[in-house]
Amino acid sequence: MSRHVEIPPGPVTGPRAVLADLVAGFLVFLVALPLCLAVARASNFPPVAGIWTAVAGGLVATWLSNSQLTIKGPAAGLIVIVAGSVMELGAAFGPDLPEAARLMLGYRLTLGVGVAAGVIQILFGVLRLGKLADFFPLPAVHGMLAAIGIIIFSKQAYIVLGIDAPADLSPLELLAALPRSISGLNPAVALIGTISLAVLFGLPMVRFRFIRRIPAPIAVLLIAVPLGLAMNLEHRHTYLFPDSFFDAFGTEGEEQQHFSRYEVGPRFLVEMPEVLREPSAAFEFPDFRGLATWIGLKYVLLFALIGTLESLLSMKAIDLLDPWRRTSDPDRDLTAIGAANVMVAMIGGLPMISEIVRSSANIGYGARTRRANFVHGLFLLAFVLFLPHLIHQIPLAALGAMLVHTGWRLAHPHEFVKTWLIGKEQLAVFLTTIVVTLTVDLLAGIAAGVAVKLALNWWHGMPLLAIVRSEIEVEPIETVAYQVTVRQAAVFANWLALKRRLLGLGLHADVTLDLSDVRLVDHTVMEKLHGLAAEFEANGGSLRIVGLDNHTTLSKHPLAARKKSTAARPNPLTNPDDIDASSNVQRASPEHASGEESNAR
Numbered sequence: 001m002s003r004h005v006e007i008p009p010g011p012v013t014g015p016r017a018v019l020a021d022l023v024a025g026f027l028v029f030l031v032a033l034p035l036c037l038a039v040a041r042a043s044n045f046p047p048v049a050g051i052w053t054a055v056a057g058g059l060v061a062t063w064l065s066n067s068q069l070t071i072k073g074p075a076a077g078l079i080v081i082v083a084g085s086v087m088e089l090g091a092a093f094g095p096d097l098p099e100a101a102r103l104m105l106g107y108r109l110t111l112g113v114g115v116a117a118g119v120i121q122i123l124f125g126v127l128r129l130g131k132l133a134d135f136f137p138l139p140a141v142h143g144m145l146a147a148i149g150i151i152i153f154s155k156q157a158y159i160v161l162g163i164d165a166p167a168d169l170s171p172l173e174l175l176a177a178l179p180r181s182i183s184g185l186n187p188a189v190a191l192i193g194t195i196s197l198a199v200l201f202g203l204p205m206v207r208f209r210f211i212r213r214i215p216a217p218i219a220v221l222l223i224a225v226p227l228g229l230a231m232n233l234e235h236r237h238t239y240l241f242p243d244s245f246f247d248a249f250g251t252e253g254e255e256q257q258h259f260s261r262y263e264v265g266p267r268f269l270v271e272m273p274e275v276l277r278e279p280s281a282a283f284e285f286p287d288f289r290g291l292a293t294w295i296g297l298k299y300v301l302l303f304a305l306i307g308t309l310e311s312l313l314s315m316k317a318i319d320l321l322d323p324w325r326r327t328s329d330p331d332r333d334l335t336a337i338g339a340a341n342v343m344v345a346m347i348g349g350l351p352m353i354s355e356i357v358r359s360s361a362n363i364g365y366g367a368r369t370r371r372a373n374f375v376h377g378l379f380l381l382a383f384v385l386f387l388p389h390l391i392h393q394i395p396l397a398a399l400g401a402m403l404v405h406t407g408w409r410l411a412h413p414h415e416f417v418k419t420w421l422i423g424k425e426q427l428a429v430f431l432t433t434i435v436v437t438l439t440v441d442l443l444a445g446i447a448a449g450v451a452v453k454l455a456l457n458w459w460h461g462m463p464l465l466a467i468v469r470s471e472i473e474v475e476p477i478e479t480v481a482y483q484v485t486v487r488q489a490a491v492f493a494n495w496l497a498l499k500r501r502l503l504g505l506g507l508h509a510d511v512t513l514d515l516s517d518v519r520l521v522d523h524t525v526m527e528k529l530h531g532l533a534a535e536f537e538a539n540g541g542s543l544r545i546v547g548l549d550n551h552t553t554l555s556k557h558p559l560a561a562r563k564k565s566t567a568a569r570p571n572p573l574t575n576p577d578d579i580d581a582s583s584n585v586q587r588a589s590p591e592h593a594s595g596e597e598s599n600a601r
Contacts, residue, residue, distance in 0.1 A: 021367055021372040022375055024362055024367035024372040025362075025372040025373070027215070030218050033383065034398070035402060037394065041270070042079045042155070044106065044107065045268050045350055046271065046284075051381075052347060053074045053350040053351070056340045056352065057340060057377060059378070061336045061339070061373075062377070064336030067333045067374070068369050069314055069363055070354040070373070071320055071362050072353070074350040074352060074355075075353050078351055080147075080148045080262075080442060081302045082350060089105075100581070110290070111294070112286040112291055113290055113300050114303060114345030115286050117303030117307065118341030119338065120304040121308060124304070125336075126335060130330035131496055133276075134496055135308065135495070137429060138527060139311070139430040140429055140450055142415060147437035148411025149405070149407040149412075150407065154174040154178075156400045158174075158400075159396055159400030162397060163184050170438065177498055189242045189264065190229050190397070191227070193395075204216075221398065223281070231426040233265065233267075234266060235265065236264070236265030239261070240260070269396065277382065284347070307352075322363070340352060350459070375455055384435070386452070421556075427505060429453045432449055450525075457522055460563045461489070461563050462488075467494070470494035470497050471498070472486055472518055481509065482511050483511075484512070484513050485514045491521070494524055495524065510542045511536070512546060513529070513547075514547045516547030516549075520561065529543070550598060
């Protein structure tokens with residue numbers, strides 16, 4: 001097999017590399033600043049909490065992990081979990097408190113949850129359990145992310161319009177109530193929000209390359225902040241706005257009859273404390289009482305599992321994009337994230353993950369080493385210490401627009417179409433995860449998705465014993481050449497065992513994987529095998545998949561599930577030998593987990 005060796009775009013040591021990391025770190029800081037504020041506020045945390053998380057990710061986790069190009073910080077994929085924890089724990093421990101006091105109590109209790117989850121992540125890393133992220137079936141993971149996107153969209157759309165979301169409504173009820181609520185929008189605030197949305201959705205379509213190179217969050221701020229200043233949002237006041245377009249041309253005597261009065265003020269801007277002047281306002285400390293309740297334990301599990309899953313998938317995706325083909329240690333990276341999460345939760349920050357889109361932007365801006373993540377953290381720290389008044393000028397509607405855009409990308413209609421094209425059974429798992437998440441909670445949604453996937457695999461021929469074990473034989477052919485034969489089934493539930501055997505042969509080996517005796521190969525394994533084939537190729541080896549000519553594909557998608565059938569007809573579109581090893585690898589990554597990919601460009 002021919003080897004393709006990509007020439008790195010520059011050295012990783014020396015003055016040129018240091019300069020490249022400085023530039024990349026600064027540019028990532030510009031992207032990260034508004035997103036950290038937006039994620040924190042949507043999570044029912046103070047906006048400054050998002051900054052502390054990214055600072056800890058840059059200054060602490062950077063040096064504990066060996067991951068060279070990932071950016072650590074808060075991400076949209078955890079918003080639903082964190083916000084849910086704040087609300088549920090606040091309601092459980094302070095049901096009679098005013099709303100603001102209840103949310104503050106829930107915030108402190110959630111910090112206690114964050115500390116415990118960080119400790120669990122450290123244990124995951126120490127016990128080398130990072131591989132467990134590979135257990136979850138891909139349609140359930142993507143369904144979880146789509147559900148998170150719908151929840152984010154349903155809540156942040158009200159922020160964009162300058163109105164308060166109706167209390168105690170589910171995400172689906174919030175969406176249903178949105179058309180009726182539009183009539184009560186605050187025109188000045190909604191103008192900032194809608195223009196911000198137009199920039200986020202429209203910037204990728206601009207023909208001029210130099211304009212498209214501006215990171216979308218920065219473009220939003222360059223427009224939204226001057227608009228907020230022009231509308232004098234810093235000072236509380238009221239203004240009149242016509243009830244309809246034609247009322248704007250009414251006579252002076254009819255002004256009160258045809259115009260409505262609206263209020264604007266600092267509550268529509270980011271609340272940012274003066275850290276150096278009043279440090280006590282910038283930090284908060286955890287309350288651990290929630291850990292003795294089922295609610296607290298549930299969120300500890302969610303924080304640890306979902307944060308770990310997103311981080312490890314992001315790290316793997318970024319390793320595949322690394323021009324120097326460096327490989328991160330997943331367990332060490334997880335330990336680093338856990339340690340930083342414990343530290344940041346002790347001072348009032350959000351949970352962090354290895355964030356895929358900011359990491360991708362980091363590579364695009366020319367980063368060479370983890371110094372770029374460190375520099376990004378330094379700039380954030382300097383900004384929040386010395387220029388908090390500039391952060392305070394950011395309109396909340398602009399941050400809400402960034403998250404609406406994020407939610408839209410997470411739950412984009414294309415995700416539904418892609419999943420349907422892969423196979424109807426994949427769509428069933430995808431939709432089940434979404435519906436149960438929206439109607440019950442995230443933990444139940446993931447469990448339901450896994451259960452439906454297992455049931456469908458059994459229906460298509462997976463033996464029940466294949467859930468816990470797989471039959472794998474390894475036969476040496478030459479010194480670094482092997483044939484690996486799998487029997488019974490190759491599905492998401494036993495993928496870890498197959499992956500361990502394949503990696504045990506060394507990524508430099510030439511491996512032929514014979515699947516002719518399996519009754520079922522599900523989509524998750526097909527996609528992960530092709531991702532693994534790309535890793536083999538990047539390290540000078542090869543992974544060739546054979547033996548699927550007598551299997552029926554469940555759809556025409558190249559990575560669709562396949563089940564054994566004596567009447568199967570070979571399909572050239574789905575012959576695995578004809579598939580580029582690197583095709584669709586990113587579909588398995590959480591690129592949609594943050595949903596901010598266009599924001600980073």
